[in-house]
Amino acid sequence: MTKFIDIKIATIQDLDGIIELQKANQTSQGGTLSGQLTADQIQEMMIDMPQIIAVADNEIVGFLLTTSQTVNNKRKVPIVDAMSASYSGSDDSYIYGPICVSQNQRGKGLAQLMFQKLLRLEPNREGILFIKSDNEASLKAHEKMGMNKVSRFTFNDANFDVFAYLFPS
Numbered sequence: 001m002t003k004f005i006d007i008k009i010a011t012i013q014d015l016d017g018i019i020e021l022q023k024a025n026q027t028s029q030g031g032t033l034s035g036q037l038t039a040d041q042i043q044e045m046m047i048d049m050p051q052i053i054a055v056a057d058n059e060i061v062g063f064l065l066t067t068s069q070t071v072n073n074k075r076k077v078p079i080v081d082a083m084s085a086s087y088s089g090s091d092d093s094y095i096y097g098p099i100c101v102s103q104n105q106r107g108k109g110l111a112q113l114m115f116q117k118l119l120r121l122e123p124n125r126e127g128i129l130f131i132k133s134d135n136e137a138s139l140k141a142h143e144k145m146g147m148n149k150v151s152r153f154t155f156n157d158a159n160f161d162v163f164a165y166l167f168p169s
Helices: 012-024 039-048 069-074 078-086 110-121 136-144
Strands: 005-009 052-056 059-068 094-101 127-132 148-155 158-165
Touching: 005 110, 012 039, 012 052, 012 059, 012 094, 039 059, 039 069, 052 110, 059 069, 059 110, 069 094, 078 127, 078 148, 078 158, 094 110, 110 136, 127 136
Parallel strands: 094 127
Antiparallel strands: 005 052, 052 059, 059 094, 127 158, 148 158
């Protein structure tokens, strides 16, 4: 039986669910997330830009986090700085990601649905992201969404591809 999945803007009440899903998908747990954001960082991001979540049966089963360049520049995140050095984007660009879908919900198009919601909320703005070059599933999913590879960088002996997108409303 297919569950109804609600795609919506996250609120502070969703913070624990986002943190839980993030922890479950760290590389140390067999996942593919390259970093871990603190609750304070995610809360700051919520104030700054819309954070998109997918909810099924009152459980967060996906998230798409975003950060403006203004908030990003307040803190130093070495991997994001490496991405920005390889491709800086436009003045009003924002950082897309991380994006995460729970293992039992993958392959159902949730990443695409969260991305479409984000595009409706942030039209005509360039989004920039990075994906580990060996993460074939993520690379294919983002190419399918219409994003373009614009650069590449190496960080901690790993290769990353930089993607960007700008879709008019």
